[in-house]
Amino acid sequence: MTSLGNILEKAIHRLSAVGCDTPRLDAEVLLAHNLGRERTWLYLHPSDSLDENQEKQFEELLHRREQREPVAYIIGHKEFFGLEFQVNPHVLIPRPDTELLVETAIKWSIINNQLSIVNRKFTIVDVGTGSGCIAVALAKHTPDLSIIAVDTSPEALRLARLNAEQHAVADRITFLSGDLLELLLEPVDLIVSNPPYVSQPELAAAMPEVSKYEPRLALDGGPDGLEVIRRLLSQAREKLARGGSLLVEIGSGQGQVVFQLAHSYFPKADIQIKQDLAGLDRLLVVQM
Numbered sequence: 263m264t265s266l267g268n269i270l271e272k273a274i275h276r277l278s279a280v281g282c283d284t285p286r287l288d289a290e291v292l293l294a295h296n297l298g299r300e301r302t303w304l305y306l307h308p309s310d311s312l313d314e315n316q317e318k319q320f321e322e323l324l325h326r327r328e329q330r331e332p333v334a335y336i337i338g339h340k341e342f343f344g345l346e347f348q349v350n351p352h353v354l355i356p357r358p359d360t361e362l363l364v365e366t367a368i369k370w371s372i373i374n375n376q377l378s379i380v381n382r383k384f385t386i387v388d389v390g391t392g393s394g395c396i397a398v399a400l401a402k403h404t405p406d407l408s409i410i411a412v413d414t415s416p417e418a419l420r421l422a423r424l425n426a427e428q429h430a431v432a433d434r435i436t437f438l439s440g441d442l443l444e445l446l447l448e449p450v451d452l453i454v455s456n457p458p459y460v461s462q463p464e465l466a467a468a469m470p471e472v473s474k475y476e477p478r479l480a481l482d483g484g485p486d487g488l489e490v491i492r493r494l495l496s497q498a499r500e501k502l503a504r505g506g507s508l509l510v511e512i513g514s515g516q517g518q519v520v521f522q523l524a525h526s527y528f529p530k531a532d533i534q535i536k537q538d539l540a541g542l543d544r545l546l547v548v549q550m
């Protein structure tokens with residue numbers, strides 16, 4: 263019988279051969295998932311073996327990964343902001359890059375609650391909610407916010423609602439199917455969004471994990487990547503309450519152009535581009 267240690271080594275070799283970026287991590291996650299164990303369990307049981315059924319199932323998982331299907335779609339979940347989210351091919355896989363937006367929104371809510379002289383709930387809208395990772399993380403960390411989550415994809419909204427239910431915050435989030443801010447009846451205090459911002463040439467050149475498997479609707483920002491951001495900024499002028507803010511995730515090469523764009527839509531606002539931990543432009547902040 264082949265030991266888990268040997269099975270892992272062979273799997274790592276196969277994943278490297280097809281160009282996977284993190285073959286060891288992927289092989290360990292898939293094997294641990296197959297066994298219903300934590301990854302650390304594998305390190306403690308290198309001499310164990312798989313039964314026939316487990317071997318067959320692991321081969322299927324490995325084969326999917328060899329086709330460059332993302333691990334998160336294969337195992338069906340992904341961690342974001344310390345919370346587990348279900349994912350499927352209808353939604354973008356949550357990225358660590360997006361945690362900066364959530365952190366900034368949480369700080370915004372703490373500061374605004376402290377400064378507020380009126381005792382009312384602030385309203386926030388998450389535009390393009392996808393798996394619901396931003397809306398749910400905000401609901402978990404900011405008990406005083408009322409949250410609206412919008413997406414054009416009904417499948418994404420279904421999953422976002424499910425994730426909200428699993429984290430027991432579904433009663434705090436209103437889910438809306440619609441185009442950007444169009445369906446908002448009243449101005450909101452904070453608009454947050456991780457919109458599609460990849461340019462079409464970049465998307466064509468992206469890794470197969472992205473270009474073949476993640477939803478185009480979640481990524482495609484048009485020829486220059488800015489189509490959705492432009493429409494969002496334009497609509498936001500009418501949908502942001504006095505003193506409100508807008509946080510939009512952007513691509514690392516878009517800081518300067520998005521700054522100019524935001525300035526043209528909001529000439530009187532305080533506008534900043536924030537960098538992520540890698541020092542790359544990542545977040546547009548507009549404070550009215």
Ligand SMILES: C[S@@+](CC[C@H](N)C(=O)[O-])C[C@H]1O[C@@H](n2cnc3c(N)ncnc32)[C@H](O)[C@@H]1O
Nearest residue numbers: 354356390391392413414415441442456457480
């Ligand atoms: C980059 S994904 C972000 C998903 C999730 N918020 C996250 O951060 O992982 C963009 C999302 O916007 C949605 N979307 C695209 N165009 C939209 C539009 N015009 N109105 C509303 N949502 C849209 C897509 O369906 C997708 O779920």
